[in-house]
Amino acid sequence: MKKNLLLKILSGLLFLFLAGGLYFVYGILPEKVAQSLVAKAKIHKPLTLDPGKYGLSYQAVATASDGVTLSGWWLPADKTKKPLGTILLTHGAFKNREQVFLRAFFLVKAGYQVLLFDQRGCGLSGDSPLSGGLLESKDFTAWALFVKKTQRLKKPLVDFGFSMGAMGALRDAVEDREVDGVVADSPLANLKSYVSRRTLGGRFSKFPGFLNRCLKAYDFLSGLNLTEGDLNMVPIVQQLREVPVIYITGEADDLAKSEEVRELFLKTSSHHRRLVYIPEAGHEETYDKYPIVYQKGVLEFLTALREGFPKTDDYSTQPIK
Numbered sequence: 001m002k003k004n005l006l007l008k009i010l011s012g013l014l015f016l017f018l019a020g021g022l023y024f025v026y027g028i029l030p031e032k033v034a035q036s037l038v039a040k041a042k043i044h045k046p047l048t049l050d051p052g053k054y055g056l057s058y059q060a061v062a063t064a065s066d067g068v069t070l071s072g073w074w075l076p077a078d079k080t081k082k083p084l085g086t087i088l089l090t091h092g093a094f095k096n097r098e099q100v101f102l103r104a105f106f107l108v109k110a111g112y113q114v115l116l117f118d119q120r121g122c123g124l125s126g127d128s129p130l131s132g133g134l135l136e137s138k139d140f141t142a143w144a145l146f147v148k149k150t151q152r153l154k155k156p157l158v159d160f161g162f163s164m165g166a167m168g169a170l171r172d173a174v175e176d177r178e179v180d181g182v183v184a185d186s187p188l189a190n191l192k193s194y195v196s197r198r199t200l201g202g203r204f205s206k207f208p209g210f211l212n213r214c215l216k217a218y219d220f221l222s223g224l225n226l227t228e229g230d231l232n233m234v235p236i237v238q239q240l241r242e243v244p245v246i247y248i249t250g251e252a253d254d255l256a257k258s259e260e261v262r263e264l265f266l267k268t269s270s271h272h273r274r275l276v277y278i279p280e281a282g283h284e285e286t287y288d289k290y291p292i293v294y295q296k297g298v299l300e301f302l303t304a305l306r307e308g309f310p311k312t313d314d315y316s317t318q319p320i321k
Contacts, residue, residue, distance in 0.1 A: 065142035072117030092163030096123030133167030156180035250281030
C-alpha cells in the first residue's frame with residue numbers, strides 16, 4: 001500500500017518536472033530568445049570613426065527603402081580618373097559600417113569606389129527589425145538605385161556583405177539584375193546557425209519545433225511574418241543564375257561555420273564561384289587574421305569579374321598555412 005502510494009507520488013513529481021521543463025523550453029525560453037533579439041535590434045551602435053583621418057575623401061549620403069532612412073559614406077576611388085567598379089559594402093547584425101571599414105579602405109586604395117552603409121536598424125540608419133537578410137537585401141537595391149540616379153555608377157556593380165550583410169547581398173543578387181557579382185563574407189546558412197550559437201536557446205535548438213516557437217515569438221514582438229524557410233540560404237543561392245560569387249570563411253568560425261559556407265558554395269548555381277578559406281580565423285577575424293590573403297582573394301575575383309571569367313571557373317582555394 002505504502003509502496004503504491006510512493007510510486008504515485010514519484011510519478012506525479014516526475015510528471016510535474018517534465019511538464020515544467022516542457023513549458024520552460026517551449027513556452028518561456030522562445031519568448032526570452034525573441035525579446036533579446038528585439039532589444040538588441042533597438043540599440044544603434046554609434047559611429048566613432050572619421051574616414052578623413054585615414055586619408056580618404058568621403059561624403060555622407062542618405063537614401064530610403066520602404067520608408068526606412070539609410071545612411072552611408074560615399075568613398076571615391078583613390079587616385080584614379082576612371083574607377084574600376086562600384087562596391088556596395090555593409091556589415092553584420094547589430095553593428096555599423098565601421099565593422100567593415102578596413103575592407104572599404106583597401107578597395108578604395110585598389111581603385112574601386114565604395115558605398116559603405118549602415119543596414120536598416122543599425123548605426124545612423126532608421127529603425128527596423130532584424131530579418132536575417134530578408135529586408136536588409138532591399139538596402140542594397142536602394143543604394144544601387146541611388147548610385148544610378150546620382151550618376152555615380154561605374155560597372156561592375158558588386159554587392160559585398162559580411163555575416164548578415166552577406167545574406168542580404170546574396171538575396172539582392174537574386175532579385176536585382178543590375179548586380180554583376182557578390183562578395184559574401186561569412187554568411188549564415190539558416191536560422192538555427194544564430195539561435196543555436198548566439199542565444200539562450202542554444203542547447204535546445206535541436207528540440208523538435210523549438211526554432212519555430214522562437215520565430216513565432218519573434219514575429220509577434222517584431223511585427224514580421226517570417227518562417228524558417230525564409231531564413232534558409234540554400235534555396236537562395238540556387239537561384240543566383242550565373243551571377244559570380246566569392247565566398248569567404250574563417251576556419252575557426254563558430255557562427256557561420258566553414259562547412260556550412262562550403263555547402264552554400266557547392267549549392268550556388270553560378271559556375272563563376274570561388275571559396276576562400278582564412279586559416280585560424282573566427283567569425284569577425286576573416287579580414288584581421290590574414291589581410292593579405294583576404295585582399296588577394298577579393299581583388300583577383302574583382303579583376304576576373306571586370307575582365308570576363310573563363311568558361312568554367314569552379315574551384316575552391318585551399319587554406320594557406
